Amino acid sequence: MDLRGPFSATCPTRELLDQLADKWSMLVMMAVSGGPIRFNALKRTVEGISQKVLTQTVRRLEYNGFLTRTVYPTVPVTVEYNITPLGASLVELIEPLREWAIANIAEVQRAREAGNNRV
């Protein structure tokens, strides 16, 4: 383990941080952490996410062990997502970021208006 963690380009935590630091992953994980949720409900909750991106996102989150995907043999098939304990421990850290964004958006907007550099 590289003690510098994600500051090191070659530490596996760099790639992991890259996967965590993604708005869609964060929003999907927070939505799933509210309880079992189906694909279509997830798509409605995370407004504006495309079918393709949601599919890729849940697949990557499942691959990383953050959520489970259960298929029920109904007609049509029902797919339900659940958060794992590992995913829940991560949501505990992500939820404050969402709250921070809501609490501080006004101050960020003031900084943007006051600044003279634009991006």
Next chain:
Amino acid sequence: MDLRGPFSATCPTRELLDQLADKWSMLVMMAVSGGPIRFNALKRTVEGISQKVLTQTVRRLEYNGFLTRTVYPTVPVTVEYNITPLGASLVELIEPLREWAIANIAEVQRAREAGNNRV
């Protein structure tokens, strides 16, 4: 303010979350929060970041009010970055994500090996 915050596609917090949820922004902010730091030291600390991406990242962080850029009229010019109180309040939430990645990379790797879906 949209009470759903970043779950809403049109809430300004969605775009803000998108800017926060970026590994380069997170790493740069953590590096700057350690004290005043110059561009080249920042580039060495955040290993693997390109000159272009670092330039864009510090510009966006400055635009959002997370750090300040001070230019000293030395020859050659010295540029120093400092975290703002707003940026420091955000680093307090990001630092645990870095620690989480280091603490949980082994479990994530086990999940990846155990799973049968690949991304």
